[in-house]
Amino acid sequence: MWIIDIFRKKKHKNTKSPKEEAAERLETMLTRRREIVKMIPVEEFEANSEEIKYAVIETISRKFNIPPEKVKVDYHEQNGYIVIVTNVNFK
Amino acid sequence: MNRPKVFVVTSGKGGVGKTTFTANLGCTLAKMGERVCLIDADIGLKNLDVVLGLENRIIYTSFDVVNGTVSAKEALVKHKQLKNLYLLAASQVATKEMMSPEDMKRIVQELYDDFDFILIDSPAGIERGFRNSVAPAEAAFIVTTPELPAISDADRVIGLLENYGFSEDKMYIVLNKFKPHMAKRGEMLDKSDVEKALAMRIIGVIPDSEEVIVATNKGIPVVLEDGVVIGRSFENIVKRIKGEEVPIEEDLKGVSKGFLSSLLSVFKKR
Numbered sequence: 079m080w081i082i083d084i085f086r087k088k089k090h091k092n093t094k095s096p097k098e099e100a101a102e103r104l105e106t107m108l109t110r111r112r113e114i115v116k117m118i119p120v121e122e123f124e125a126n127s128e129e130i131k132y133a134v135i136e137t138i139s140r141k142f143n144i145p146p147e148k149v150k151v152d153y154h155e156q157n158g159y160i161v162i163v164t165n166v167n168f169k
Numbered sequence: 170m171n172r173p174k175v176f177v178v179t180s181g182k183g184g185v186g187k188t189t190f191t192a193n194l195g196c197t198l199a200k201m202g203e204r205v206c207l208i209d210a211d212i213g214l215k216n217l218d219v220v221l222g223l224e225n226r227i228i229y230t231s232f233d234v235v236n237g238t239v240s241a242k243e244a245l246v247k248h249k250q251l252k253n254l255y256l257l258a259a260s261q262v263a264t265k266e267m268m269s270p271e272d273m274k275r276i277v278q279e280l281y282d283d284f285d286f287i288l289i290d291s292p293a294g295i296e297r298g299f300r301n302s303v304a305p306a307e308a309a310f311i312v313t314t315p316e317l318p319a320i321s322d323a324d325r326v327i328g329l330l331e332n333y334g335f336s337e338d339k340m341y342i343v344l345n346k347f348k349p350h351m352a353k354r355g356e357m358l359d360k361s362d363v364e365k366a367l368a369m370r371i372i373g374v375i376p377d378s379e380e381v382i383v384a385t386n387k388g389i390p391v392v393l394e395d396g397v398v399i400g401r402s403f404e405n406i407v408k409r410i411k412g413e414e415v416p417i418e419e420d421l422k423g424v425s426k427g428f429l430s431s432l433l434s435v436f437k438k439r
Contacts, residue, residue: 095355097362104317104358104366108324157300 173308181322183293222388270304
């Protein structure tokens with residue numbers, strides 16, 4: 079029987095070419111990336127920091143259809159701008 | 170509209186060929202009669218002088234200019250063969266944090282009127298060295314290879330450059346180390362895949378070439394060697410940035426060898 083199994087496995091071989099697979103992965107990697115890059119001036123962030131953080135959590139939670147507590151928002155200052163870093167736990 | 174004069178050569182990812190591209194583009198421009206200045210912004214890990222074969226002629230670096238020891242013009246090193254090509258070398262002992270974007274702007278300002286083209290070789294990454302290199306630039310070459318990590322980093326760099334105020338017509342994508350035979354067999358992404366992913370036009374395709382390794386080890390940029398196919402890609406890039414319409418297919422002419430020419434080249438080598 080194991081001899082038959084060997085032939086069966088061959089039938090399930092991936093038929094995508096390396097180029098097609100790379101193009102697919104690239105699309106997944108790059109989709110929506112650039113629209114996420116936004117810079118908020120420090121003054122604006124200081125005045126509304128909690129509301130902005132909550133808005134980010136709400137947007138991501140809606141976009142990925144996950145509960146808000148699965149989204150973590152952190153931030154740091156860079157060149158006078160606040161860079162917002164978001165971590166999403168999909169599990 | 171005036172064409173840009175100060176270009177940064179960047180990529181995000183390391184090892185894609187920024188320094189080799191900078192050296193060869195600089196040599197091509199100089200061969201065409203332009204006055205060219207190359208600035209190595211990879212402080213601490215400088216290599217542009219090595220690729221140009223000028224490592225033994227460096228007396229002053231950009232760090233000496235920042236310290237006020239010499240002027241930017243005094244720190245320049247002239248190329249051995251091309252008398253209108255100059256290099257401002259980077260220090261090996263300093264760090265990128267010892268220079269600021271303002272320092273770089275001042276250096277470029279001092280050299281601006283004496284040159285037709287100023288090319289800044291940026292270090293890999295998106296930290297201080299990248300910001301220093303981008304600060305004085307009017308346009309950017311984004312070098313990538315047809316591999317996912319390089320394209321992904323190029324996309325990130327494009328996003329950052331947009332934030333720095335670079336418009337799409339001031340960002341030029343260069344597809345380096347391209348292997349036409351692999352793309353033909355469907356084993357590698359081709360030009361159109363990269364253009365689609367980055368949503369930007371490619372300014373030039375540079376085929377992968379063993380001649381680059383040989384030339385770099387000799388300290389002679391490959392475009393200065395006789396009968397090198399790759400030189401055409403650089404000439405075409407120069408024509409395109411000057412506004413000339415040259416089909417991108419021209420870059421790969423004579424690269425794909427047929428069976429007969431491959432066989433002949435084996436005998437030639439002997």
